[in-house]
Amino acid sequence: MRTFASELEQLASQHLRRRVESFQAAGGVGLRAGDGSELTGFASNDYLGFAGSDRLRGLLRDAVERWPVGAGASRLVTGTHGAHGELEVALAAVKGTEAAVAFSSGYAAAVGTMSAVLRAGDVVILDKLCHASLIDGARLSGATLRVFPHNDMERLAKHLAWARRFAGDEARVLVVTESVFSMDGDRAPLDEIVRLKQAHGAMLLLDEAHAFGVIGPGGRGLAHEVGVAAQVDISLGTLSKAVGMQGGFVAGSRELAELLVNRARSFLYSTAVLPPVAAVAAEMVRGVIPGSEGEAARGMLQANLRRWAELSGGPVPASPVIPVILGSEENALAAAAQLRRDGLLVPAIRYPTVARGRARLRVSVTAAHSEADLRKLADALRRLGVLGSAGGGDRLEEDRAEVPE
Numbered sequence: 001m002r003t004f005a006s007e008l009e010q011l012a013s014q015h016l017r018r019r020v021e022s023f024q025a026a027g028g029v030g031l032r033a034g035d036g037s038e039l040t041g042f043a044s045n046d047y048l049g050f051a052g053s054d055r056l057r058g059l060l061r062d063a064v065e066r067w068p069v070g071a072g073a074s075r076l077v078t079g080t081h082g083a084h085g086e087l088e089v090a091l092a093a094v095k096g097t098e099a100a101v102a103f104s105s106g107y108a109a110a111v112g113t114m115s116a117v118l119r120a121g122d123v124v125i126l127d128k129l130c131h132a133s134l135i136d137g138a139r140l141s142g143a144t145l146r147v148f149p150h151n152d153m154e155r156l157a158k159h160l161a162w163a164r165r166f167a168g169d170e171a172r173v174l175v176v177t178e179s180v181f182s183m184d185g186d187r188a189p190l191d192e193i194v195r196l197k198q199a200h201g202a203m204l205l206l207d208e209a210h211a212f213g214v215i216g217p218g219g220r221g222l223a224h225e226v227g228v229a230a231q232v233d234i235s236l237g238t239l240s241k242a243v244g245m246q247g248g249f250v251a252g253s254r255e256l257a258e259l260l261v262n263r264a265r266s267f268l269y270s271t272a273v274l275p276p277v278a279a280v281a282a283e284m285v286r287g288v289i290p291g292s293e294g295e296a297a298r299g300m301l302q303a304n305l306r307r308w309a310e311l312s313g314g315p316v317p318a319s320p321v322i323p324v325i326l327g328s329e330e331n332a333l334a335a336a337a338q339l340r341r342d343g344l345l346v347p348a349i350r351y352p353t354v355a356r357g358r359a360r361l362r363v364s365v366t367a368a369h370s371e372a373d374l375r376k377l378a379d380a381l382r383r384l385g386v387l388g389s390a391g392g393g394d395r396l397e398e399d400r401a402e403v404p405e
Contacts, residue, residue, distance in 0.1 A: 185321030213242025
């Protein structure tokens with residue numbers, strides 16, 4: 001029988017062993033590591049800089065006074081509080097949908113939704129670079145799974161034509177993509193995806209996790225920016241990135257919301273989000289993100305992306321996620337270690353999160369970074385000789401670990 005130790009040794013030999021490390025906030029994007037070293041963080045998905053803000057801290061203090069700290073149970077037992085209802089009303093309003101359902105995390109929202117709306121006999125068609133939570137949800141659903149190369153509309157069209165012949169008129173065919181991809185930072189061609197899904201009688205699940213709060217009017221997401229929000233059947237998002245809080249959500253029709261409440265196991269059998277957290281998230285979604293504070297933060301973020309383009313000599317990034325492709329796991333780990341010695345926290349992303357041979361540094365630019373922070377990173381990447389790799393470089397169509405075509 002294999003041992004835990006032998007599995008860990010194998011991971012270490014492949015440069016794939018990971019360890020949890022604690023950091024303390026040291027103001028702004030500053031971090032203090034366990035060894036006492038001071039670091040400038042380029043790892044967070046807190047794109048608008050709200051997570052550590054005085055504004056959010058004040059909202060949370062007020063919410064703790066108003067609501068019980070713990071939810072007490074799952075949402076259908078005794079765990080639904082008024083704060084959860086407020087959050088769902090706010091989410092539906094900002095997304096322009098009939099209803100929304102809040103989950104304890106974005107992962108729970110993805111897995112619960114996919115397994116609730118799909119079953120054996122249905123077909124789910126995913127972009128190859130979709131997040132692991134979407135892949136896991138597709139597998140758990142029992143539906144037939146097909147994958148198309150990243151943003152390849154010709155292959156998507158072929159899969160859709162096949163799916164309708166294979167599954168028949170009564171089966172559900174679901175196209176799944178991210179609007180902004182979490183590891184490459186590029187955007188999906190939503191206009192064409194919507195056209196194809198309508199032409200073939202399919203549905204669309206769009207994961208806006210890395211776009212919500214950042215892109216589109218009022219930070220509503222890429223679908224609103226492109227003008228196809230009404231054609232998105234299931235809109236998935238998180239509260240743990242630009243919103244600066246915790247949790248995930250699904251927005252769509254009333255019937256979808258009711259189906260999730262009845263069938264999404266990650267909703268049915270998980271304790272609800274802490275009521276004070278839900279209350280603060282509701283205020284962030286209702287007032288802060290689409291309001292003047294959100295607009296100001298998005299303006300600062302866009303200014304930083306333009307500054308990065310000037311410093312790196314490349315184009316303005318399509319999103320706050322900037323990959324620096326280095327190839328091997330060993331190269332990515334070595335580069336991340338050197339950056340850390342330079343006082344910068346930039347994570348090395350490796351298989352199975354990305355394909356073999358596509359290990360990278362994942363740079364995350366936020367509204368809270370200063371020009372000095374950006375210059376420090378650019379100088380460090382230039383010393384490493386990898387600044388020209390920032391932004392993704394050429395794209396290889398290698399398999400992710402989880403799914404074949």
